[in-house]
Structure formats: C-alpha cells, structure tokens
Amino acid sequence: MKYGPLPVSDALGALLVHGQTIGGHRYRKGHILNPDDLTRLAKFGVAEITVARFEHGDVDENTAARRLADAAIGRGVRAGIEGTGRVNIFSKSNGLVQLDTDAINRVNNINEAITIATLRPLDRVETDQVIATVKIIPFSVTEDNLAHAERTARDANALISLQPYRSRRVALIQTDLPGLKATLSKKTTEVIRNRVEAMGATLPSSTIIPHNIEAITTSINQAINNGAEMLLIVGASATVDRLDEIPVAIERAGGAIEHFGMPVDPGNLIVVAYIGAVPVLALPGSARSPRLGGNDLILERLMADIPIKSADIMTMGVGGLLKEIPSRPLPRTTAAPRHERANQSAPRYAAVILAGGQSRRMGAINKLLIEVDGKPMARHAIDAARAAGADPIIVVTGHAAEDVRNALGDDVIYTYNPDFDQGLSTSLRAGISAVPVTCDGAIVALADMPRITPAHITQIMRAHNPDEGHVICVPTWKKKYGNPVLWDRRFFDDMTTLGGDVGAKHLIGENTDLVIEVPIDDDAVLIDVDTPEALAVLAAIGMEVKT
Numbered sequence: 013m014k015y016g017p018l019p020v021s022d023a024l025g026a027l028l029v030h031g032q033t034i035g036g037h038r039y040r041k042g043h044i045l046n047p048d049d050l051t052r053l054a055k056f057g058v059a060e061i062t063v064a065r066f067e068h069g070d071v072d073e074n075t076a077a078r079r080l081a082d083a084a085i086g087r088g089v090r091a092g093i094e095g096t097g098r099v100n101i102f103s104k105s106n107g108l109v110q111l112d113t114d115a116i117n118r119v120n121n122i123n124e125a126i127t128i129a130t131l132r133p134l135d136r137v138e139t140d141q142v143i144a145t146v147k148i149i150p151f152s153v154t155e156d157n158l159a160h161a162e163r164t165a166r167d168a169n170a171l172i173s174l175q176p177y178r179s180r181r182v183a184l185i186q187t188d189l190p191g192l193k194a195t196l197s198k199k200t201t202e203v204i205r206n207r208v209e210a211m212g213a214t215l216p217s218s219t220i221i222p223h224n225i226e227a228i229t230t231s232i233n234q235a236i237n238n239g240a241e242m243l244l245i246v247g248a249s250a251t252v253d254r255l256d257e258i259p260v261a262i263e264r265a266g267g268a269i270e271h272f273g274m275p276v277d278p279g280n281l282i283v284v285a286y287i288g289a290v291p292v293l294a295l296p297g298s299a300r301s302p303r304l305g306g307n308d309l310i311l312e313r314l315m316a317d318i319p320i321k322s323a324d325i326m327t328m329g330v331g332g333l334l335k336e337i338p339s340r341p342l343p344r345t346t347a348a349p350r351h352e353r354a355n356q357s358a359p360r361y362a363a364v365i366l367a368g369g370q371s372r373r374m375g376a377i378n379k380l381l382i383e384v385d386g387k388p389m390a391r392h393a394i395d396a397a398r399a400a401g402a403d404p405i406i407v408v409t410g411h412a413a414e415d416v417r418n419a420l421g422d423d424v425i426y427t428y429n430p431d432f433d434q435g436l437s438t439s440l441r442a443g444i445s446a447v448p449v450t451c452d453g454a455i456v457a458l459a460d461m462p463r464i465t466p467a468h469i470t471q472i473m474r475a476h477n478p479d480e481g482h483v484i485c486v487p488t489w490k491k492k493y494g495n496p497v498l499w500d501r502r503f504f505d506d507m508t509t510l511g512g513d514v515g516a517k518h519l520i521g522e523n524t525d526l527v528i529e530v531p532i533d534d535d536a537v538l539i540d541v542d543t544p545e546a547l548a549v550l551a552a553i554g555m556e557v558k559t
Contacts, residue, residue: 013152014065020053026063027151033491034058038531042096042151070152073097076126080119081146083162084128086110086170089143092479097148100479102140106212107176108316109135109143115168122164123157125149130172136312137174142478144172175316177212183240184215185231187223187258189248200246200300207302211315213242223248228261236265236287242314243292250281251294258294259283267292271322275329279306284320291320304334359452361473361498363397364443365390367420367459368410368432373542378412381419383558384462384550388419389541392462399466400473402455408443440516444499444507452476453483454504456516457496462550463536464496472498475530482528484520487537493520493529494537 018026023045031041035056039049045063053061066072071079074094081091081099088107092100103109111133119128130144137143165171184204186197201218208215219235221227228245235243251258254272262269267287274282283294291314298305309328313320367390371379380390387395394405405424409416410432417426427446431438440456447454453476455469468487475485476498483500486493499507499516503523507516520527541547551557 013067013070013150015063017060017062020050020058020061023061023063024050026065029062029064064151066152069155071155071158072152073148073150076148076153076158077146079158080126080128080148080161080165083165084119084144084146084171086173088174088176089172095480097151098481099146100142100481101144101146101172103137103143103174104139105174105176106138106210107136107174108312108318109133109137110170110173110175112168112171115164115171118164119161119171122161123153125153126157126161128171134313134318143174145481175318177315178317179212179214180241180315181239182208182213182215182242182244183235183238184218185228185235185243185245186218186220187228187246187248188220189223192248196300203300203302204244204246204295207299207308207311208244208315211312213315223257225257225261225264228258229264232261232265232267232287232292236290241290243287243290245283245292245294246297246299247294250297251283252281259285262287262292262294270320271325274306274310274325274332276306276309276332276334278303278334279309282306282310284310284322284325306332306334359473359476360450361402361476362447362451362454363394363402363405363469363496364440364447364454364456365393365397365405365407365424365459366436366439366443366456367393367416368408368413368429368439368442369436369460370411370433371542374544374547377559378415379542379547380416380459382547383556384541385556389462390416390459391420393457393459393464394420394424396464396466396469397455397457400455400469402469404448406443406446407459408439410439437516441508444504447501447504451501453498453500455496455498458540460540460542461495461536462541462555463534463539465536468532468536469496471532472496472530475528476500477528481526484523484527485530486520486527487530487532489532489535489538492538494532495540496537 026045028039028041028043028045032039035052037052074097077097077099078094081101085091085101088104089101090104092102109131111130113133116128125148127147127149128144184201186200197220205215219231221231232243245258247258254269259269262285265287267285270284270286272283273280278298279296281296285292293310295307299307310320367380380388382389384392397405407420407424407426408429409426410429413428427442429439429442444454472485472487475482478500483502485498488494503519506519541550547557
C-alpha cells in the first residue's frame with residue numbers, strides 16, 4: 013500500500029486517510045475519493061491531500077478481517093459483520109471461552125497490521141456476547157501475511173471456541189446446627205438455585221438435615237439414587253479438615269476426595285469430590301452470597317463438562333484474590349447483530365435522568381422546578397425520553413427530593429441518592445444500578461436540558477449497534493460532545509464504580525474505538541440550564557419561563 017500526500021488532481025480513487033470537514037461536507041476516514049470530491053476540494057483551495065492506494069497483492073481491511081475471522085472460529089462461536097477493518101466474534105450460547113493462546117500469539121506475531129484480541133481463557137459468557145475481535149489496523153495487508161495468519165489459525169483447529177453448559181439435575185443438601193436461622197437456609201437455596209439455573213441446570217429441591225456424618229451420608233446416597241447429576245452441600249459449619257463431617261460422609265457414600273481447599277479468596281474452604289462420574293462439591297460459606305467466589309470458578313467448569321483435577325485447582329491462585337476486585341467478565345448479554353434480530357424484539361433502552369443536584373449556580377431557586385413552556389424543567393427530560401420509546405424512566409433524586417417528586421409526578425421510577433452532595437457520579441451509580449437486566453442499554457440524560465427532544469434521543473438510539481462496535485453513542489454539535497449519551501449495558505459494571513463529579517467522561521476517553529458520534533442538527537445537546545444567564549437565553553429564543 014502506498015501512503016502519503018498527493019496533489020488533489022491525482023487522488024481519484026484513492027482512500028482518504030484522515031477524516032475531515034471541508035466546505036461543510038464531512039469526509040470520513042477510508043472514503044474513496046470520486047470526481048465530485050476532487051471538484052469540491054479544489055473549489056475550497058485544497059491542493060494536496062493525504063491518501064492511501066492499494067498495490068498488487070494488497071487485501072483491503074474488511075476482506076482481510078473477514079477471512080481471518082472465518083479461519084479463527086470454532087465450535088459454539090460465530091463471526092459478525094465486517095466494518096472499519098474489524099470483525100467481532102460472538103458466542104452462540106452460554107458457556108466458557110476456550111482459546112488456543114499459543115496460536116493466537118503466533119497470529120499476532122506475524123505482522124503488526126494483523127491483530128486478534130480476546131477475553132481470557134475460561135471466561136464465562138452469555139449468548140451473543142462479544143468474546144473476541146479481529147482488527148486489521150491499516151487499510152490493507154499483504155496477501156502473504158494474511159494467508160500466513162489464516163494457515164496458523166486453521167492449523168490450531170479451534171483458535172476461538174466455546175464450551176457450552178450442559179443441562180443437568182443438581183441436588184442441594186444443607187446441614188443444620190442449633191441456633192442457625194431458618195431464613196438463612198431459605199436464602200441459600202434461592203442464591204444457589206439462581207446460580208445453577210444461570211448455567212442451564214435445574215435445582216428441583218433442597219434438603220435440610222442435621223450436621224452429622226450419618227445424616228449426611230444417607231442424604232448423599234438418596235440424592236445419587238434419585239438421579240442427581242451434580243451434588244452441592246452447604247454445611248452449617250465450615251469444613252476445616254479432610255476428617256471433618258462432610259468429607260468423611262462423602263467417602264462413606266462411595267466418593268473420592270479430589271481436592272480440599274483452593275488458593276482463591278473468598279472460597280478457600282471448598283471440597284471437590286466425585287462419586288463415580290457425579291461431581292460433589294462441599295461449598296464454602298461464601299457460596300451463600302451471590303457475589304463471585306471460588307465456588308463459581310469450579311461450578312462453571314463442571315457445568316461445561318470440563319473436568320476439575322487437583323492440579324487445576326492449585327493453579328488458580330494468580331488472579332484468585334476475588335474479594336478486592338470490583339468486577340469480572342461475568343455474563344453480560346450484548347445485543348445481537350441487526351441482521352440476526354429481525355425475528356426478535358427490538359432493543360430496549362432505559363432512561364436514567366439525573367435530577368439530584370443542588371442547583372447552586374442558579375441561586376436560591378431549584379432550577380429543576382422552574383416552569384419552562386408550562387411544565388417543570390426536569391419534566392421535559394422525562395417526556396422526551398418516553399416519547400422516544402425509553403422504558404423504564406428512572407429519575408435519580410437527591411437535593412430537595414420530595415419537592416422534585418411532587419413536581420414531576422408518579423409516572424416514573426424514582427431512586428434516591430443519599431450521597432448527592434459528593435458529585436454527579438454518585439447519582440449515575442444509583443441510576444444505573446436501578447436499570448433492569450432486560451435492558452440492552454440506557455440513555456443517561458441531565459434534567460436541566462429542556463431543549464432535548466424525542467427526535468434527538470431517537471437519533472442517538474438508532475446509532476447503537478454492538479455488532480459494529482457502536483456501543484457508546486454520543487451526540488455532537490460542531491464536533492463537540494454533548495448529552496444525553498446512550499451506554500450499552502456492558503459498561504454498567506464500570507459505571508457503578510465511578511467517583512467524583514465528572515460522570516462517565518473518562519470511560520468515553522478510554523473506549524474511543526467503541527464510540528459512535530451522532531451529529532445533531534442544533535446545539536441543544538450542549539446547553540444545560542444551570543445559571544440565570546442560561547435561563548434568560550431560553551426566554552430569548554422564545555421558550556416561556558416562569559420562576
């Protein structure tokens with residue numbers, strides 16, 4: 013590929029290297045220049061422009077990405093649509109990611125232009141989640157390098173694949189000791205049922221028995237005889253030794269202890285055993301919580317028919333300190349490609365309207381309650397989001413929460429942020445945490461932008477396309493970023509750990525390749541009304557304002 017500046021008169025058919033606006037016309041990076049383009053460029057005084065031209069043996073970025081993705085995919089995964097030199101690879105079902113890491117490294121070492129990025133081996137994913145991306149960095153690669161990468165991928169047989177979960181019957185045994193609350197056993201059953209059902213298994217019932225060897229042995233034998241394909245045991249007291257009641261009972265029931273303990277925290281006190289081909293896990297106390305623990309790492313593999321041996325468990329220490337990390341790539345459903353969603357329901361977006369600020373710059377007046385065109389300022393944000401199809405509408409209150417609720421009405425979901433005086437991020441955390449799991453994403457809007465219309469929000473929603481990497485949709489006016497912003501739900505975990513008064517701006521900066529700019533025809537997306545001067549501007553442009 014030839015790359016560099018050329019006289020405009022010689023640039024016909026070349027690819028534009030840099031996106032730019034000339035004479036009011038926006039030229040995108042990678043645009044192929046046509047005769048009308050050259051005429052326009054010359055008219056506005058552009059004599060030279062930086063372009064790229066293919067040479068013999070070059071393969072364009074999209075074709076190259078498609079070919080390499082097709083060579084890389086194995087069982088349980090599919091390749092998405094090619095665009096901007098990228099093809100995302102999606103899971104076809106729930107399960108665990110399987111990778112040939114050595115082969116992936118060999119592909120990435122062929123040439124700097126050819127890259128494959130993936131999740132980690134054995135990461136847990138859901139159907140239609142992005143698990144890898146093939147990216148060709150320049151506009152083209154040589155046929156020789158691409159063919160080398162394809163051979164390397166195919167020689168691996170399954171460079172990127174998925175091991176799906178297998179449905180099975182799970183039995184749960186809980187032991188009881190004096191003083192243990194009955195509500196704890198009920199909660200434990202619910203937590204563990206949710207855990208195993210998320211991996212395609214069923215938990216027909218939970219048995220509660222005394223915490224002694226005889227009762228545990230009898231209950232284990234009954235579960236196996238009743239057809240249990242996996243057995244989980246939660247003791248009233250933690251297992252602290254191989255000679256404790258639960259390990260001894262497992263052995264008396266004909267089982268063999270594979271491993272006791274694991275270098276993962278929380279989750280140290282786990283027992284992994286087998287009775288024939290049936291896995292038996294004595295779970296640690298931390299399994300009573302839905303939070304991630306060592307038991308999850310074991311369960312995930314067993315549910316995907318990946319055997320667990322003592323040597324496997326002993327290698328889990330690096331990265332095994334789970335209690336201090338805020339998130340992990342646990343299941344996050346992302347929208348399927350548009351071409352495969354034709355027979356499915358349309359994407360669902362919540363609206364999170366931030367209405368918890370103290371309105372200090374407006375003076376003694378609470379800006380959100382000021383009437384603009386006959387209704388409270390914050391009500392405009394609600395009505396625009398609803399008319400655009402957002403559901404549910406979540407309003408985050410803080411300062412003067414009761415006054416705000418009384419003014420806005422009861423046709424929305426309210427969530428109160430007690431830490432509203434600590435910055436915008438606290439309201440964002442509260443709002444995102446209230447978004448239902450059934451939503452594909454959320455429009456995050458400010459309550460002091462009454463000029464935002466349903467058309468603005470609809471335009472932003474239509475830009476959302478995970479298959480093309482468009483998962484942060486930011487409205488722009490004259491190249492300046494504005495609000496509201498649509499966030500794909502894959503960012504929700506990160507947004508719930510934010511701090512300070514800057515919202516999620518840094519997440520946009522850290523994920524520029526996932527941002528889609530949405531040009532808007534007016535400056536409404538830039539104007540928040542937080543001062544008396546801004547209020548006067550509303551009146552000057554014809555909006556009726558009553559303070």
